[in-house]
Amino acid sequence: MLKDQELKFSVAPMMDWTDRHCRVIHRLMSRRARLYTEMVTAQAVIRGDRQRLIGFDSFEHPVALQLGGNDPALLAEAAKIGADFGYDEINLNCGCPSDRVQGGAFGACLMREPELVGACVAAMKAAVAIPVTVKCRIGVDDQDPEAALDALTASVRAAGVDALIVHARKAWLQGLSPKENREIPPLDYERAYRLKQANPDLIVAINGGIRAPAEWAGHLAHLDGVMIGREAYQNPEILLQADLLLFGEAAPVTDAFAMLEALEPPIAAHLERGGRLHAFTRHLVGLFPGRPGARLFRRHLAEHCVSAEAGLADLRAAVAHVSRYEQAAVAA
Secondary structure (H helix, E strand, O other), rough: OOOOOOOEEEEEEOOOOOOOHHHHHHHHHHOOEEEEOOEHHHHHHOOOOHHHHHHHOHOOOOEEEEEOOOOOHHHHHHHHHHHOOOOEEEEEEEEEOOHHHHOOOHHHHHOOHHHHHHHHHHHHHHHHOOOEEEEOOOOOOOHHHHHHHHHHHHHHHHOOOOOEEOOEEOOOOOOHHHHHOOOOOOOHHHHHHHHHHOOOOEEEEOOOOOOHHHHHHHHHHHHHHHEEEEHHHHHHHHHHEEEEEEEEOOOOOOOOHHHHHHHHHHHHHHHHHHOHHHHOOOOOOOOOOOOOOOHHHHHHHHHHHHOOOOHHHHHHHOOOOOOOOOOOOOOO
């Protein structure tokens, strides 16, 4: 069972973005944010290189594993593996609209099969002692969002789901790309609010289009949690505000410069294992918005931090381009 406020603030699972290196960066800026892996299919967890696919550092806690799939037995097996790895939560993806998941009839396709989603949740709940949650849309294609979301909620509630994270948009499986599905379908936060009103004892968090910290409290007046996605990745310094605004606690570091200093030991350990600097620096291009030198910082990352030989000196040289004192009105 999820404890009070554990889902109050989280960073969304994002394919190709929220890998283990990105999560370390985010954790350095917020102790309290709940972090999520990229979606990993149940079959990949069972049959693939588990350490590469779902390995993580204990520093990342609290961290959840998001699974993709539609077979209750396979999902239960993958959930058990994730729990044994030490994850704090298993999340089932019922919202991704990509061609890949459509081909496998999972992700957002599962919005059409609430009974199957309930069976998947029940199987995972029986396999693990940690919380099992679902991340979904409000519907797909021509579904009525009232009926579709209610049906999914009733099914997973009966299965014992611990929380529902609602991306407050429909997904259009035909005619829109995954990127367009994150931007074009209109947001309907009120639908998520009505869901919570109808299910007051169910933990409900919201996702989709949430950016400025000023928006967080407004959603939390209606719901149990806020999950931010692209904004956390494209403007990661926003995470520095989360602990103070939502939990009354100081951030782990004072600013992005301090975060980068704290990031050096994890990077050094990664390099010693034969990894590349770019595994971390590709997640840093959103730092320093509006500061003089930010453009030179990004250029230096692109030109000098991608090679196999790049090291901490190259990252420090990139940071040296950025003013520590003067905030500009627009990006440099």
